[in-house]
Amino acid sequence: MLALNEVSLKVMGGEIVSIIGSNGAGKTTLLKTICGLIHPDSGIIRFLGKEIQNLPPHSIVKLGITMVPEGRQIFGKLTVKENLLVGAFLYKSKEYREEALDYVYRLFPRLKERESQLAESLSGGEQQMLAIARALMSKPKLLCLDEPSQGLAPHLVERIFEFIKEVRGKITVLLVEQNVYRALKSCERAYVLENGRITLSGRSEELLLDERVKTAYLGM
Secondary structure: OOOOOOOOOOOOOOOOEEEOOOOOOOHHHHHHHHHHOOOOOOOOEEEEEEEEOOOOHHHHHHHHHHEOOOOOOOOOEEEEHHHHHHHHOOOOOOOHHHHHHHHHHHHHHHHHHOOOOHHHHOOOOHHHHHHHHHOOOOHHHHHHOOOOOOOOEEEEHHHHHHHHHHOOOOOOEEEOOOOOOHHHHOEEEEEEEEEOOEEEEEEEHHHHHOHOOOOOOOOO
């Protein structure tokens, strides 16, 4: 069975687009393929008019795509600031790095307060903020978020979705999220992925009212 089969989707500049589906549907595989961590056997991925399906991950980052992986995957033995600087590894300019740090510290002031702490000492919510901030250090044009609210307390989930709303129109976001209601309330459009195929797509407000989505994902 193919992990992804004939998947076709489009994300426009400044949009927030969600990919929803059950576990094992292929959502994470889709993000990894876009980011160059997996190369497809066939098909084309275009970003800003350029074909990227055969490029290595670092080249895709340089073009403007970054990913916040499921499970955060921060470097626990590095400080908060060191983790953030890893996100800007392609850029050697000290001025660029300082500007990027200022940008993410404005978005997540708590990280500034803890910049000298080891990342492993942060709470789960702070670690998720760090993972997102690290991805933002390259100033991406497209930010891929893989299950950003997973394992977080409700008030921290609220903060993550506040961030998504804050960057609306400034950064293009492709969101994979287990909380389907939250995901649909945060995005303009969404795609439903089932068994590696897109089975449904549309405006978020339409999908919230769709009986198939309500039954399968919203418990209604």
